Amino acid sequence: MALENHLHHFPSIESAALTANRLPMISPLMLGLGILMTPQVYAQTDPNRQIANDQIQRQQQQDAARQQALIPDPQVKIDTSSVAPTAVANQVDHNAPCFPIQQIGYTTLDSQALKDVHRFDFALAPTTHGKTRVLGKCLGVAQINQLVSDVQNRIIERGYATTRVVVGNQNLSTGKLTLTIIPGYIDSIQADTSQSKITISTSRAGLPTTFSTALPLQAGDILNIRDLETALENLKRVPTADADFSIVPSSENTAPGHSDILIEYTQNRKYRMGIGIDDSGAKATGKYQGNVTLSLDNPTNHNDLFYATYSHDLNSLGSSRENKHSDNYALGYVLPIKHWLLNATHSHYTYDQTVAGATQDYTYSGKSDTTNLGLSHLAHRDAKSKTYLNAGGFVKSQHNYIDDTEVDVQRRKIAGWTAGFSHDISFGTNQLKTQFSYQRGTGAFNAITPPESLFNEGTARTGIYKANANLSVPFKLGPPKALTQFSYHAALSGQYAEDALVPSERMAIGGRYTVRGFDGERTLSGDHGVLLRQDLSMALGSTPHAMYIGVDAGHVAMKHKTQDDLLLGHNLVGAAIGLKGQFSPITKLAMSYDVFTGYPISQPKGFGDKDWASGFSLNLEF
Incomplete structure (x- = not known):
């Protein structure tokens, strides 16, 4: 078998484990002693493990970007x-x-x-x-x-x-x-669905079924505009649906303070299809990626949203694959229930690539699964702000193979919970969104203790503090009769770990999703980190197209000095310029695009060899 021919070129804990499976005369005790005596070999001389870590971190960044794009976050403010x-x-x-x-x-x-x-x-x-x-x-x-x-x-x-x-x-x-x-009482809630392009399911009371979970108010309650804002956000969470309201005098009670609420509700269709192409992949597993997405809007008639997306590298299409490919599918489901929001996602990712050995090439492959379940509750709402309490759980697993034989010691499975809060506030047309959370790994779902923990080089069962802040500032410049719309957006994120982390939980920087100006083939990662992304965009007249410039900066560090000293560096700074927009060449077809090029401003010596890093994405929805 080809496996034995090249394992000796990688004197790591993984090699020792695989060889132990082939040579029964090596006892588990001897193997364990060998592991404990060579922690630095494990930490530094395993190129396969680094390949796996890079792929997992890249996929997690892509998952986060996809979820943000596919799950709407409607904002309703009533004057x-x-x-x-x-x-x-x-x-x-x-x-x-x-x-x-x-x-x-x-x-x-x-x-x-x-x-x-x-x-x-x-x-x-x-x-x-x-x-x-x-x-x-x-x-x-x-x-x-x-x-x-x-x-x-x-x-x-x-x-x-x-x-x-x-x-x-x-x-x-x-x-x-x-x-x-x-007091202003609600006498009745009525619906007008006459403008809807599809038949709206109704309850026994004659109201749309969607109202039962969307409306945090009912007849007999004192009318509060904040509850109506929440109701409209729930109804608008489905992209193909829309809702508006009016308050009219009660049709049955002429006493002062009694009103009826009339909600105009429409939905255009029940599903959407999307296809896209971009160059966000890694060279080793396929740089050009194609994806297809199916979204079901309101599948249970409760303002819920389900999506399934599949992506595949385009490099291997029509070829023998050359042991270089990647596949990914992801599922997502969102269900708003009055002041609550349930969010569930699952993603599966596989890849393989050819790695050069001393005497022959071999195939290194891997697969990973990530499942997240989250629940948030609207704890407070006023005219300018909202506060949510958030909680959730997660399970992540990872398997790696050399020529189809699993590297057992690289098997990972972690699980844990998260808790925190988020706060959104508006200052005129400006918006600031902040989020704070605490993540803790546990032994739930048969989680595996990682080998790194034997050397105090990484654990999944420690606390991680995370924070995010997003600021949006739209403004106009120019002569009074020819004002140009501008927008400034800043995103600040960071994390702090109580102990050294396994690679999948570290913060990585370098690439289109973090610090632009770098192609993402190499990243800096650490237990602690902070990232600032800034964009200034300028609308091109009254069209839905805009030019933008961006400047990003990131810093990472390891918890322990011995590991921190091994980092190539701690800081990355990069800039980008691009063009993005959307248009509809025909009815029911929407196209969006983003094309950019970036330049590294500051990087550690030997980190990258490119002056410019460009990228694009093109998406069609119908």
Whole structure:
């Protein structure tokens, strides 16, 4: 067998393990002693292991980019002033008679609303406590109207757009000011699907089935615009669906504060197909990659999204494959349930390549599987921000082969959990998204203890702190009649490990997904790392095309100094210039593209031998 002919050229732990399988006279104890006596050989002289690590890190970056592209993240902001304009402040007349106010409270028009009065205590708090308190002061009619206006505005800002505050007839000489609050109740929720291009499944109540999991509100609730924003985001999460709403007077209850919600809901189709081509692969396993994607929109009629994608290197098509290829398939599913979001993904990746030995070439191949399950909960929402609590679990496995014989010691399986939170906030048209998480490996799902842990060179069962921040700033420049749209985007990410990590969990930099200007054939990776990507884009007139320039910088380091000293370097800086856009040559066909070239600004000596690193991607959806 060819395996024995070249194993002696790689004096690593993997070679020892395979040879042990062939030579029974070597006992497990002797093999174990040999392993413990040669940790640096394992760490430094295994080129096959480095090949596997590079492939896994590249695939993880591609998986993250694909998931971001295929799973929409709709953002809905409703201007409450357009739904219910706030009250206008009155001019204060200091010569008008006033009344000393010692107490301020609420009352309602009916006893049914009394149970909900406490919800609006927040609007009174500034008038009874703190620097703006008015208790003990003498208030005139204009000042009372101003107080009512302030209370009303606070209620509307909190999202209660149909709730009203008025002042009824009362005797203010008692020192008590009573405000009448009229909660804005939802009498009914109605749907208009007349403009939908496909038949919408309905429930027994006559509403679209999608409403049952999309709407965090129901008839009888107090209307809050924030709940409507969440509902619309859930309905719009399916790319082929759209939704809008209007608030109309109740058709059955003429009492003040009662309204109906009319939601216009449409869906154009139930599925989408996409094909694409790019040059994001590795030279050793096929640089040019083709992919096909099938997306099912709303397959269970609950605003869910399912996708299946398959990619294959184009280099090996129509050839004998020459032991150089890569395949990947990925599955994803997203289900929004009111204030919750379930997200599940699975990917499978295989590759093989020819590696030159001392006397003959051999085939080194591998396969990996990654499964993630996540659940997020919308914990807080206001007019400018949202906060989510996130939790999830993951399982990753990896197998490598030499001429179809598995290298047992390179087998990996890790599992663990993640927990954290994310916060999105808007500043006018600017948006900032931040995310913080903690990842911990465990022994779940028969996870394998990696050999690196024997030498304290890497473990999967330690804590990893991760953080991400994304800032988007659109702006316009130029003469008033010919303004040009610009956009600045910055993405900052980093991780810190409590202990040395196995290679698959390290942070890698260098390539189109991290630091542009490098082709990704070589990367720097470390237990700790930070990455900053920046883009400045300029729209080409009113077309959906834009030119952009980017500058990226990354830094990585190892937890232990002995490993850190072995790194070729710690920092990469690169720049890129490109053109991207989309167009529809015919109806129901959308094309998008991105073409760029990058230049390395700063790199360790001997890291790369290219002055420019270019790339492209072309995608069609129909």
